[in-house]
Amino acid sequence: xxTEEILQDLNAxxxxxxxEGARETRQLAALxxxxxxxRRDGAGAPVELAREAAALERLARLERLKGRSSFDWNGLExxxxxxxxxxxxxxFIPPLTDAGRIRTVRLSRGGASSGxxxxxxxxxxxxxxxxxxxxxxxxxxxxxxxxxxxGFALRCSVETEELTLILDPGEGRS
Amino acid sequence: MTGDGGLxxxxxxxxxxxxxxxxxxxxxxxxxxxxxxxxxxxIRVFDDKLTVYFDIQEFRMLLDENHSSLERFLRERIAxxxxxxxxxxxxLWQRYTRMSRRAAANQEARFQLRAIERGLNEYFLRxxxxxxxxxxxxxxxxQAFLDTLRxxxxxxxxxxxxxxxxxxxxxxxxxxxxxxAASVRMISFVSLAVVGAAFILFGLFFSNSVSRPIHKxxxxxSRIAAGDLAVGLxxxxxxxEVAVLSRSFNEMSRSIREMVEDLKExxxxxxxxxxxxxxxxRMQRSLEEARFMGLQAQINPHFLFNAxxxxxxxxxxxxxxxxxGLIKSLATLFRYHLRDPRKSVSFSEELMILEEYLSIQxxxxxxxxxxxxxxxxxxxxxxxxxxxxxxxxxxAVKYGIEPEEEGxxxxxxxxxxxxxxxxxxxxxxxGMRQHEADEILKAAREGRGGIGITNVLERLNLYYGGxxxxxxxxxxxxxxxxxxxxxxxxxxxxxCSPS
Numbered sequence: 001x002x003t004e005e006i007l008q009d010l011n012a013x014x015x016x017x018x019x020e021g022a023r024e025t026r027q028l029a030a031l032x033x034x035x036x037x038x039r040r041d042g043a044g045a046p047v048e049l050a051r052e053a054a055a056l057e058r059l060a061r062l063e064r065l066k067g068r069s070s071f072d073w074n075g076l077e078x079x080x081x082x083x084x085x086x087x088x089x090x091x092f093i094p095p096l097t098d099a100g101r102i103r104t105v106r107l108s109r110g111g112a113s114s115g116x117x118x119x120x121x122x123x124x125x126x127x128x129x130x131x132x133x134x135x136x137x138x139x140x141x142x143x144x145x146x147x148x149x150x151g152f153a154l155r156c157s158v159e160t161e162e163l164t165l166i167l168d169p170g171e172g173r174s
Numbered sequence: 175m176t177g178d179g180g181l182x183x184x185x186x187x188x189x190x191x192x193x194x195x196x197x198x199x200x201x202x203x204x205x206x207x208x209x210x211x212x213x214x215x216x217i218r219v220f221d222d223k224l225t226v227y228f229d230i231q232e233f234r235m236l237l238d239e240n241h242s243s244l245e246r247f248l249r250e251r252i253a254x255x256x257x258x259x260x261x262x263x264x265x266l267w268q269r270y271t272r273m274s275r276r277a278a279a280n281q282e283a284r285f286q287l288r289a290i291e292r293g294l295n296e297y298f299l300r301x302x303x304x305x306x307x308x309x310x311x312x313x314x315x316x317q318a319f320l321d322t323l324r325x326x327x328x329x330x331x332x333x334x335x336x337x338x339x340x341x342x343x344x345x346x347x348x349x350x351x352x353x354x355a356a357s358v359r360m361i362s363f364v365s366l367a368v369v370g371a372a373f374i375l376f377g378l379f380f381s382n383s384v385s386r387p388i389h390k391x392x393x394x395x396s397r398i399a400a401g402d403l404a405v406g407l408x409x410x411x412x413x414x415e416v417a418v419l420s421r422s423f424n425e426m427s428r429s430i431r432e433m434v435e436d437l438k439e440x441x442x443x444x445x446x447x448x449x450x451x452x453x454x455x456r457m458q459r460s461l462e463e464a465r466f467m468g469l470q471a472q473i474n475p476h477f478l479f480n481a482x483x484x485x486x487x488x489x490x491x492x493x494x495x496x497x498x499g500l501i502k503s504l505a506t507l508f509r510y511h512l513r514d515p516r517k518s519v520s521f522s523e524e525l526m527i528l529e530e531y532l533s534i535q536x537x538x539x540x541x542x543x544x545x546x547x548x549x550x551x552x553x554x555x556x557x558x559x560x561x562x563x564x565x566x567x568x569x570a571v572k573y574g575i576e577p578e579e580e581g582x583x584x585x586x587x588x589x590x591x592x593x594x595x596x597x598x599x600x601x602x603x604x605g606m607r608q609h610e611a612d613e614i615l616k617a618a619r620e621g622r623g624g625i626g627i628t629n630v631l632e633r634l635n636l637y638y639g640g641x642x643x644x645x646x647x648x649x650x651x652x653x654x655x656x657x658x659x660x661x662x663x664x665x666x667x668x669x670c671s672p673s
Contacts (some may be wrong), residue, residue, distance in 0.1 A: 005511075006478070009504050009534065013497065016537055022494035028485045032478075039474075062481050094477040145457070 002039045007033055031058050035090075043087035044146035049130075050080035053107060055090035056119075060105055063097055073107040084147045084167065087156075089119050092165055095135040096121060117167040127160050136163055184414035187317060190414065194376055198369060205365045212358045216351050222276070223344040229273040230337045234330065236266050237294075239420075241326050244301050248308050248319050263298060270294060277336055279343035279533065279602065286336035295327035300325055353573045387416045390422055398599065403431050500537050503530045510560075519560045520665070521588065521595075522553035528563045528586065535571055543571065544583025549588045551595055555664040558595075559637040565626035566599045566656050574603025574654055580654065595662045600655040611648035634660060 010033035017026035038055050060071030060089045089107065096102060101124040110118045121131075134157050147154040153168045185193065237561045240262040247255035271290065278284045300322040307315035394405045405427060406422035482505050489497040510527045525547060567584060575582040582602040589596050607649065618627040634642040638660050648654035 006508065009507075012534070013500055014498050017489060017492075017494055017497040020489075020492075020494035020497050021487050022492035022497055025485055025489040025492055025494055025497055028481070028488055032481045032485065035481075062484060091474075097477070097480070106189060125228050164588055 003036050007036050007040070013162040021171070025080065033063060034058060035062070037083065038090070039087070041086065043085070043091060044143070044149070045086045046083040046150060047086040049076065049084050052072065052084050052089055056093065056105065059090055059093045063093070063102060070172065071105045073158060075108060079109070083150060084117070084152070085150055086145060087168065088143060088147065089165070090117065091142075093121070093141055095139065096132055096163070115169045119165040121163045121165075123161045128158050128163055132163065133158060136165075186414045188417070190380065194380070198373055201290055201365070201369045205362055207370070209358060209362050215353060217350060219347060223340070223347065224287075226273070226276045226279070226340050227337065227344070229269065229276055230333060230340060233266070233269040233273050234337070236269055237326070237329060237333070240266055244305070244322065245319070248304060248315060251308070251561045259301075266294070277340050279340050282342065283336055283339040286332050289332040290329055290336065293325055293332055297322060297325040297329055318648050385417055387420055391419060394423065394427070398427060398430065403427070416559060462564065476509070478508060482508075494535070500534060503534050506530045507534065513560065516559045520554055521549070521551065521556040521558050524558055524560065524563050525549060525553055528567060531564050531567065532584070539571075539575065539581060543575055543584070544581070545584040545586070547586045551590045551662070552586050552664070553588070556595060557663045557665055558660075559633040562630050562634060563597070563599065564657065569604065569624070569626055569656065570599055570601040574601035574605070577604050590662055592662055596658055597658045598655055600653060602653040605650045605653045606648045607650060608648060611646045611654065615644065615646040634658065640666060
C-alpha cells in the first residue's frame with residue numbers, strides 16, 4: 001500500500017463527507033490527506049520552516065479533538081523561509097501522542113545564540129514516561145544526521161512534564 | 175642392473191626370469207662339462223699309463239714265450255717250436271717298437287729301452303747261432319744257448335726296470351693328477367656354491383624387486399581407498415610389468431586426486447553460490463523488511479488509525495452515516511494492507527477485504543458498479559497468499575468498468591475440491607482482444623507488466639512453487655475473466671472438504 005492510495009481514499013472520504021454535508025468531517029479528512037501529501041516526499045529534505053510549522057499545526061488540529069491540546073508558534077513569522085529538515089517537528093509528535101496525551105505544543109526561538117529553534121511539548125498533567133523518553137531518544141538518533149546535513153545540531157531535554165527538542169544552528173556549523 | 179636405461183631395466187619379468195634361468199643352466203652345464211672333460215683327460219692319462227704297463231708286460235711275456243720256444247727247440251728239436259720262435263721274432267720287434275713309443279716316459283726309461291733294444295739284437299744273434307749249432311748238432315750249441323739265456327735275462331732285467339721306471343713315472347703322474355682332481359673337485363664345489371648363492375641372491379633380489387613395489391602399491395591403494403588422497407608417487411624403475419603397474423597407479427591416483435579436487439572445487443563453488451543465494455535472499459528479505467518498515471514509518475499506521483478514528487467520531491457527530499461507513503471500510507482496508515504481505519491469510523479474510531474494497535468503490539461509482547461474490551469452498555480453512563484478489567478486481571474496475579458509461583458488473587467465484595481451488599474474476603466491461611490479454615499476462619509473468627498483476631503472479635508462484643495456473647480471457651465489448659487455479663491448502667485441523 002502506497003501513500004498515494006491512502007491519499008486517493010482520503011480524498012474520496014472528503015468527497016463523501018461533503019456530499020453528506022459533514023463539514024468538520026470533510027475538513028479533517030482534507031487535513032489528513034494534506035498531512036499524507038506532506039509525508040509523501042519523505043523526511044530530511046530541506047523545507048521552509050513555515051511548511052513544517054503548518055504540518056505541526058495540522059497535527060495539533062487533528063489531535064485537538066482528542067483533548068485540550070493546543071499549538072502555538074507565535075513570534076516565528078519572520079523566520080518562515082528558514083530551511084529545516086522536513087518532518088523535524090511534525091514527525092516528533094505522533095509517537096508521543098501514541099504514548100500519552102499532549103496538552104500544548106509550542107514552537108519558539110530560544111537559547112544564547114537566539115538562532116536556536118525549540119519545540120516544547122507539555123504533557124497533560126503527567127510526567128514523561130519511559131516510552132516517551134525512548135521514543136524521543138530514537139527520534140533524535142534518527143534525525144541527527146539529517147539535521148547535521150543542514151548545519152543543525154539536534155538534542156533534547158526532558159523535564160518532569162515537558163519534552164524539549166532543540167535545533168541549534170551554532171553547534172551544527174561548528 | 176636396475177637403471178632405467180640398462181638392458182635389465184628394459185626387460186619384462188618373464189624375460190628376466192628366463193634370462194636368469196638360462197644363465198644358471200649355462201653355468202651348471204659349463205661346470206659339468208668342464209669336470210667331465212677333466213675327468214676324461216685324467217682317464218686317458220691313466221689309460222695311457224695302463225697301456226704302457228700292458229705293452230711292457232705283453233713284451234715281457236712274449237719274450238719269455240719266445241725264449242721258451244727256443245729252449246724247447248734247442249733241447250728237444252721240435253720243429254714247431256723252431257717255427258714258433260721264428261714267427262715270434264717280428265712280433266717281438268713290433269711289440270718292442272710299440273712299447274718304445276709309449277714307454278719313453280723319462281730318461282731312465284729311454285735308457286732301458288735302448289738297453290732292451292741292444293739286448294734284443296744280441297739275444298736274437300746269439301739265439302740264431304745256438305740254433306745253427308744245434309742244427310749242425312754241435313755241442314757248442316749249449317754254450318751258445320747259455321749265452322742267449324744270459325742275454326735273455328739281461329733283457330728281462332731291463333724290461334723289469336723299464337716297467338719299474340714307468341710305474342714310478344705313473345705313480346708320480348697319479349699324484350699330480352690326484353692333486354689336480356682334488357683341485358677340480360674343490361673348484362666344482364666352489365662353483366656350485368657360487369651358482370647356488372647367485373641363485374639365492376637373485377631370488378631374493380628378484381622377489382624383492384617384484385614384491386616390494388606391489389606391497390607398496392597395495393599400501394597406497396589401501397590409503398586411497400580409505401580416503402587419504404595425499405599419497406606420494408610410486409617410484410618407477412625399469413619398464414617391466416611392475417613399472418607399468420606403478421606408472422598406471424600414479425596416473426590413476428593423480429586422476430582421482432584431480433577429480434576429487436574438481437569435486438571439492440565444485441562443492442566449494444556450490445557452497446559459495448548457496449551462501450551467496452542465502453545472503454541474497456537474506457538481503458532481499460531485509461530490503462523487503464526495510465521497505466515495509468519504511469512504509470510503516472512513512473504512513474505511521476497508529477497515527478493514521480487515530481486520525482481516522484477522530485474523523486469517524488466527527489462523522490457520527492455530524493450524522494454522516496455513509497461517511498462513517500466509508501471510514502470503517504477504509505480503516506479495515508488500510509489495516510489489511512499494512513499487514514506483512516509475506517504471510518498467508520484465510521480465504522475468508524481475502525474475500526472480506528475484497529468486499530470492503532468493492533464497498534468503497536461503490537461510494538465512488540454508485541450504481542455504475544455492481545458486484546457479486548460467490549464462494550463454494552471452505553473459506554475459513556483455505557489458506558492463500560494475501561492480496562491476490564483485490565489487485566485483480568481493482569484492474570477490473572479500473573480498466574473494465576470505469577471506461578464504460580453505464581458501468582458494469584464484477585463477479586467473483588470460488589469453486590474447488592480438496593485438491594485444487596479455482597477462483598474466477600469476471601467483469602462485463604470493455605474487454606480487449608485475446609492476443610492483447612495474452613500479451614499482458616506474458617508481460618506480467620516476465621515481471622514487466624503492471625505492478626498489481628505482476629505482484630499477484632509472483633506471490634502465487636512463491637507460495638505454490640509453480641503449481642498454480644493463471645488464465646486471462648477477454649473479448650472486446652464483452653469483458654474479461656481472470657482465472658486462478660492453485661492447490662488447495664487448508665489450515666491444520668480443517669476438514670478439507672469444500673462446502
